[in-house]
Amino acid sequence: MINVFNSLLVMILALNLLALGSRSILSVIRIIAIQGILLGILPLILHEGLSIPQVVASLTAISMKGVVIPMVMIHAMKNIRIKREVEPIIGFVPSSILGAVITGSAFLLSNQITVSTGGYENMIIPAAITTILVGFIQLITRYKAISQVVGYLVLENGIYIFSLLLIEAIPLIVEMGMLLDLFVSIFIISIITNHINNAFSSLDTRRLTTLKE
Amino acid sequence: MVYFQVIIPIALALVALVVPSNRIRPWLIPITGVIHFCLTLWLLFNPEQCYVNSWLILDPVGKIILLNVSILYLVCSFYAAGYLQYRLENKNRIFVACFVAFIGIFTLVCWSYNLGVMWISIEATTLITAPLIYFNKSTQSIEATWKYLMVGSVGIALALLGTFFLAYSAIVGGTDASMDFYYLLKNGGTLNKGWLQAAFILLLIGYGTKMGLAPMHTWKPDAYGEAPGIVGAILSGGVTSGAFLAITRIWQICNVAGETAFTSKILMGIGLFSMLIASIFMMNQRDFKRMLAYSSVEHMGILIIGLSVGTTALFATFFHVIASTMTKGMLFLSSGNINRAYVSKNTRQVTGAIRRLPISGTLFLIGFLAITGTPPFAPFVSEFMILIKAFAAGHLVAGSLYILFMLVIFMGMGVTVLKVVYGKVPKDVVDTPYQDGILTAMPLVAFLVMILVLGIAMPASLTHLLNEAVSFMGKPI
Amino acid sequence: MIDQIIHMSVYILMPPLLFGIMNKTKAYLAGRRGAPLLQPYYDLIRLFKKKMVISSTTTWVFYAGPIVTMLAVIVAGLLMPLGQSHAIISFTGDFILFAYLFALARFFTTIAAMDTGSAFEGMGVAREMTFSAIIEPGLFFAFLVFVKLSGSMSLTVMLQRNLYGSINQNNFAPLVMVIIGLSIILLAENSRIPVDDPNTHLELTMIHEAMVLDHSGPLLGLIEYAANVKFFILSSLLCTVIVPIFSSDGWLSWLGFLTGIILISFMVGIVESIMARLRMSRVTILLFSAFLLCGSAVIIFER
Numbered sequence A: 001m002i003n004v005f006n007s008l009l010v011m012i013l014a015l016n017l018l019a020l021g022s023r024s025i026l027s028v029i030r031i032i033a034i035q036g037i038l039l040g041i042l043p044l045i046l047h048e049g050l051s052i053p054q055v056v057a058s059l060t061a062i063s064m065k066g067v068v069i070p071m072v073m074i075h076a077m078k079n080i081r082i083k084r085e086v087e088p089i090i091g092f093v094p095s096s097i098l099g100a101v102i103t104g105s106a107f108l109l110s111n112q113i114t115v116s117t118g119g120y121e122n123m124i125i126p127a128a129i130t131t132i133l134v135g136f137i138q139l140i141t142r143y144k145a146i147s148q149v150v151g152y153l154v155l156e157n158g159i160y161i162f163s164l165l166l167i168e169a170i171p172l173i174v175e176m177g178m179l180l181d182l183f184v185s186i187f188i189i190s191i192i193t194n195h196i197n198n199a200f201s202s203l204d205t206r207r208l209t210t211l212k213e
Numbered sequence B: 001m002v003y004f005q006v007i008i009p010i011a012l013a014l015v016a017l018v019v020p021s022n023r024i025r026p027w028l029i030p031i032t033g034v035i036h037f038c039l040t041l042w043l044l045f046n047p048e049q050c051y052v053n054s055w056l057i058l059d060p061v062g063k064i065i066l067l068n069v070s071i072l073y074l075v076c077s078f079y080a081a082g083y084l085q086y087r088l089e090n091k092n093r094i095f096v097a098c099f100v101a102f103i104g105i106f107t108l109v110c111w112s113y114n115l116g117v118m119w120i121s122i123e124a125t126t127l128i129t130a131p132l133i134y135f136n137k138s139t140q141s142i143e144a145t146w147k148y149l150m151v152g153s154v155g156i157a158l159a160l161l162g163t164f165f166l167a168y169s170a171i172v173g174g175t176d177a178s179m180d181f182y183y184l185l186k187n188g189g190t191l192n193k194g195w196l197q198a199a200f201i202l203l204l205i206g207y208g209t210k211m212g213l214a215p216m217h218t219w220k221p222d223a224y225g226e227a228p229g230i231v232g233a234i235l236s237g238g239v240t241s242g243a244f245l246a247i248t249r250i251w252q253i254c255n256v257a258g259e260t261a262f263t264s265k266i267l268m269g270i271g272l273f274s275m276l277i278a279s280i281f282m283m284n285q286r287d288f289k290r291m292l293a294y295s296s297v298e299h300m301g302i303l304i305i306g307l308s309v310g311t312t313a314l315f316a317t318f319f320h321v322i323a324s325t326m327t328k329g330m331l332f333l334s335s336g337n338i339n340r341a342y343v344s345k346n347t348r349q350v351t352g353a354i355r356r357l358p359i360s361g362t363l364f365l366i367g368f369l370a371i372t373g374t375p376p377f378a379p380f381v382s383e384f385m386i387l388i389k390a391f392a393a394g395h396l397v398a399g400s401l402y403i404l405f406m407l408v409i410f411m412g413m414g415v416t417v418l419k420v421v422y423g424k425v426p427k428d429v430v431d432t433p434y435q436d437g438i439l440t441a442m443p444l445v446a447f448l449v450m451i452l453v454l455g456i457a458m459p460a461s462l463t464h465l466l467n468e469a470v471s472f473m474g475k476p477i
Numbered sequence C: 001m002i003d004q005i006i007h008m009s010v011y012i013l014m015p016p017l018l019f020g021i022m023n024k025t026k027a028y029l030a031g032r033r034g035a036p037l038l039q040p041y042y043d044l045i046r047l048f049k050k051k052m053v054i055s056s057t058t059t060w061v062f063y064a065g066p067i068v069t070m071l072a073v074i075v076a077g078l079l080m081p082l083g084q085s086h087a088i089i090s091f092t093g094d095f096i097l098f099a100y101l102f103a104l105a106r107f108f109t110t111i112a113a114m115d116t117g118s119a120f121e122g123m124g125v126a127r128e129m130t131f132s133a134i135i136e137p138g139l140f141f142a143f144l145v146f147v148k149l150s151g152s153m154s155l156t157v158m159l160q161r162n163l164y165g166s167i168n169q170n171n172f173a174p175l176v177m178v179i180i181g182l183s184i185i186l187l188a189e190n191s192r193i194p195v196d197d198p199n200t201h202l203e204l205t206m207i208h209e210a211m212v213l214d215h216s217g218p219l220l221g222l223i224e225y226a227a228n229v230k231f232f233i234l235s236s237l238l239c240t241v242i243v244p245i246f247s248s249d250g251w252l253s254w255l256g257f258l259t260g261i262i263l264i265s266f267m268v269g270i271v272e273s274i275m276a277r278l279r280m281s282r283v284t285i286l287l288f289s290a291f292l293l294c295g296s297a298v299i300i301f302e303r
Helices: A002-021 A025-046 A052-080 A092-113 A121-141 A145-166 A172-200 B002-018 B025-045 B060-086 B093-111 B115-136 B139-173 B181-186 B193-211 B219-226 B229-256 B260-282 B288-309 B311-342 B358-371 B378-392 B396-421 B438-456 B460-474 C002-013 C015-029 C039-049 C060-078 C094-115 C119-150 C155-159 C161-165 C169-189 C217-242 C250-274 C280-302
Strands: none
Touching (some): A002 A121, A025 A052, A025 A145, A052 A172, A121 A145, A121 B139, A145 A172, A172 B139, B002 B093, B025 B060, B025 B093, B060 B311, B060 B460, B115 B181, B115 B193, B115 B219, B115 B229, B139 B181, B139 B219, B139 B229, B193 B229, B193 B288, B219 B288, B229 B288, B229 B311, B229 B460, B260 B288, B260 B396, B288 B311, B288 B378, B288 B396, B311 B358, B311 B378, B311 B438, B358 B396, B378 B438, B378 C169, B378 C280, B396 C169, C002 C015, C002 C250, C015 C039, C015 C217, C015 C250, C039 C217, C060 C094, C060 C217, C094 C155, C094 C217, C119 C155, C119 C161, C169 C217, C169 C250, C217 C250
16 A cells, blocks of 8 residues: 555646646646646555545645635636746746755655654655655745645645644644635635736736735 | 524524515514523523533633634624614625524634534534625725635635644544544544644634734725724624634644643744734724724734643633623624714714713723733733733743733724824814614613723633633643 | 042042943944044143124023033932942932922923023924933832832932842842833933934924023033933932942942943943934833833832
């Protein structure tokens, strides 16, 4: 089982780098959708004895992260018909390389900080930290409002990976609540992006500079 | 009872969505306010109702925050009803629904004894207040809402990560992972130090973003500046005190785990830095609503300093939560009135408010004096009690800096406020029909009465409540 | 006896030196070499050698102004202990006389200025009076805190060892507040930046200088000297509060006091170099905040 689990995690990390290197927003959203589906599968293979709450939580996560949220975002994109380029501050290749460096160093460092129990922790913690940092890179280096939302989603995915360590500790209702909050925030943010486009005739957050000291 | 406190506002919010009239709908807000306040009072007199299950407990600290926000909401709700009558040109369906639902969700913040539930409800208050900021539907308010949502969401995501770290520190420490606050308090000694410290920093950054501590305060001036005054009052008194509650929870866990020295240093640093940033940006501030936002940053810093000083200053800190909430409410509501009358929030256009709006102008001035710690108002007592305790705990440099920042802030704020309040009403100002009405002026007077009473003679029942909270925070479990 | 002679000679001779130090500090910070340290003494001597030009519209009040001002300030200084050296005159309640001697000096400066009938001087008087109305209660509140701390009503006793004997961590807050308040009062009473610019040449921005525009020669010398002495007195007040001089040994306490007072002059020089004069409306707020700090300190102390 651990082999399947590890290979899924590696795929998730690869998707991170792919997302950093993609030129079109639409494909980035699709990549994140696939990542979401993989994430939803992870808890199912992490524990042998499947209980109904866990299956429910997994299915909700898969449908939210893999289907509903990407659809909301794609819908928002269609509405506003923006130029579908990501427009990063640092180029695609450098940011991919940066992502790879972060991945490597997270794994190297984690061997020193975590207590090596030989279980899943060895992979989960560095994978979570890497994904969170990749999310931050996207948040910081992208100008388009939608790409920043994607960064936020990746960040949330990273936190979700970390939560795999705590499967027993997180009650079903809390997990559901977190997914609901994530969905609502993406929903509201998509509405606001729409308004940004109407008001500024662009999704470029560099134009959001009327409010400053 | 908690179910009623949460469900009634949410039900009323649904009602607000279907009420067709723009004129009648706002009255749902005062109805909610009164019901919620009555339920809160009932809870205070029936302590046996404060335990529902291991997830929902209203402890003394939660009581103070709940009472504080309930009173704020009650007073603001009447103002909101009056305010929306002046803004009938804007559809207020979403505004009223969100405003009504807010207090229900906020109640959950005060009750939650599971850190996961607490995180969900704080995130939900962020989301429910976003449409409130957007009420004016101008390009500036879109920008403010965007920043509020993005900065707030990322911050709160870090708080979630911190919550997970905290739960994980229990596993590393050798016990079962849990997000149950009581469980973590009981097993505080066994938590792994490294993960606990990381969790503390992440939670401080996350909930500190919601509180508006520098350097995570960047959303604050924009949001408070562009949102209607009433929303500023609710954000600066309500949402921030909920986040402060969350920080006191993690502080308490760290205390039990013996990490007081570590947390104290970080909290003091971040508190003083917030005051520094506030004092820098309040100098020459022409926008009086942004000025209030920075003042809020300052007071969040003061709260955090109070927490950093530790058990001796907790009484003053909790008192300051109440005092600053009420004073800030008065300032935001009066600034909203002034803004309404002048259709500007820049001191170049806004002068002579005391002539144009005698009640709001006067109370804006009094509010400035109160919030900067002038006797005999309540913030004076709380701010200087924190200061005395800081000195008594040996923070000599920090205490001196605290006085210095207060001095600079007094000057910076004073210049802007005096410009707004005194002087001549400019001739070329847009002629608006707005005058102080009963609904938009009496709430201000109510706040004034409260901060005066609290400053001169604190009611024994409140002292009792505060003492209970202090002993709850200090006692080892 | 020797102590008193040292006390008097320091008191009479030292004040202009402080101004020399301040000017030197400012010059160094501005990258200039500056006038010699003793320049204020040369200036005083030069002024006393000069003849006077007196406006024909003035009366005896014009002469009385500088003279009474200087006498009042000097007597006020006799009430002030310097470090561990007792004041020359000391009795219960002398701090009230101290404050009112300053008020008397200010009153005569202002009526002498009004006597000339010049518009600028009237303006200076109006400003000076407005500001002093805020400063004076602040000064009293500061003294009240010292009275409370030391349990004594006499300047010598309250500022010397009693003050330090009664300090503990619980009343540190009011003390720091009073120190900050007194520093602002020091700058305001002596018309320093950021309240008033002593070197300004534009009458519209003047406060204290505007009041002495018409004085010349020895009368101006008296005014300058009185200003020096006033600065010396208020800095020594601040110095006794800030610099803890525990040593009862005469020489050591003198050394501590002189170092402290010179440091204060340095600090004022630095403040003057890095700050600009505040606008009049802000000066009011600055002084009001000093007043509030001292007032709050009293209230906190009472609680």
